[in-house]
Amino acid sequence: MLTLSDVHAAREAVDEVARQTPLEHSNTFSEQTNAEIHLKLENLQRTGSFKIRGAANRIAQLTDAETEAGVVTASAGNHAQGVALAAERAGVDAKIVMPQYAPVSKVDATKSYGARVVLHGADYDAAQTRAHEIEREESRTYVHAFDDEFVMAGQGTIGLEIAEAIPRVDTVVVPIGGGGLISGVATALKGELDDVRVVGVQASGADSAARSLSKGRRTATTGVDTIADGIAVSEVGERTFPVIRERVDEVVTVSDEEIALALTLLLERSKTLVEGAGAVALAAVRERAFDYDDGEVIVPTLCGGNIDLNQLTTVVMRGLVQMGRYLRIRTELKDRPGALEGLIELISTNDVNIYAIRHDRTSRDIAVNAADVVLDLETRDEDHGAALVAALEEHGYDVEVLV
Structure with a gap:
């Protein structure tokens, strides 16, 4: 299982590519919640999300032969951009398979970071199938979006940064899709701090981790449906689930309406633009999806800011309706x-x-x-x-x- 030493070992590789993102106290959300809220602004990360951390650490582990052959992955968004930039910085050829109908803005961004983009299939599953075909045909290394211990360790460097900046933190709130981010962050925080709570948050329309914990085994969500596309994963990872079960204190869910409201408030009150997945942690705090005391020091992790402008208009309108x-x-x-x-x-x-x-x-x-x-x-x-x-x-x- 992933260890604190793994996360520390990832730091050098991550620091060569990613930036240490700000951790800012929010007067607005502290007043609204009667807690002490510090926002971890990973939406300001290079490529706009935390994904570059795990990608950088995974690519740093390649052998000479693997470096020569290059890497491949499938993604419709943040992971694609993270792998593209991390590979470009390491001098590794990268192929990214994206669905044919992926947003043009995300395709162009991935290309701009140096990757070769292959458009294939109507959805992520079809793109992933093609990526694994390329993996076999060209002997490339497949860089998984979350279910890889080197990727998990890279994401965990966020936890190290939080522990160093606020060692008296009570609760850190982390989004869950496949579980790579929270596995790394929980491992880092539980290893560095004596008394810290880690709460995971999923969209109610993509709640595999919550279902899995309640049943004691990995359980898929059928008909995934949420505006938080960055965490719209049907099943939590095989490697991440044991870490979540052991080191995450609680997993809660929030609705799309609550996500839209949190996103809109972040934009209006904090001048901070996040995507749907980036708003779920704050949504859980605002809606008291889990119990906390007045004055508690809470860090919601804003994991990404790559939202399509057309979707932004729709989500903000939903937020205004909620308000x-x-x-x-x-x-x-x-x-x-x-x-x-x-x-x-x-x-x-x-x-x-x-x-x-x-x-x-x-x-x-x-x-x-x-x-x-x-x-x-x-x-x-x-x-x-x-x-x-x-x-x-x-x-x-x-x-x-x-x-």
Whole structure:
């Protein structure tokens, strides 16, 4: 099983490629939670996520023959970029197999770090199958995203940095996908500190580790579905699971709505951009998914910041809905002059801003002399939105809240 010595041994290789990321105290989230919150900003890491740490350590272990043959892996995102840059820094040829429909931004980023990208298949499983074919055909070394002890040890250097920066930390909260990150971090923290708790967090739509712990054996999640694509893994690793079972104190889950809210608050209040997986640790703290005392020193690990801009728009909107600051309603108007103006005037009177209006006279679901209206509205909070709906209904409007 992975040891503290393995993590320490990884440090030199990791430090040659990765940077030591900041650990910043957050007044905002400390006030919101009544705890002492320090954010581990791994979203500021080279390539935008922690993955480069494990990749750098794995590639550093290659023999001369393996270095000559090169490496291969499959990934649709962060691992691809981590392997690409680590290999480029070590002078090792890297092939990365990515699904054909991987975001162009991630494909371009992986290429920019020096790797040769092979687009294959409709999803990650197809890409991984092709990567293993290349492994056999070209005698390349396959760099696993999480289920490799050298990769786990590299990720564990985050734990060493936390222990050195805040030796009095009470709880460190870590995302779990396949388990490589938390295995390394828990090994480092439990080895360095006498009394520290490690809490793992999964998205509720990708909760293999939580299921596995409850059943006492590795258990896959069918139908993985979450906005936290960086941890959208169907089954925790064969090598990582025993480490999690022995060294992680608790594993909890958070919903996509809670993830979206945490991501939006990080962006608005801390000016910190993370991806869905990068927000789950803070989401668990904010939602008290696990118990903690007032004043407890807690470090949520923000593991990555590589979010597609189209997805960012969607997630932020969901976050605003959770905060009660975005409201979409439908109502019906008499199709006569001034009807829409009257509705807009009433909304304005209630200090609500209008993002968009869709006005439809042709819907078969309404009377011939009526118009269907959908409005996207900016409100201050849930109470403000509820007050608007009440005012509209008081004036005779039949209101349906859509989001």
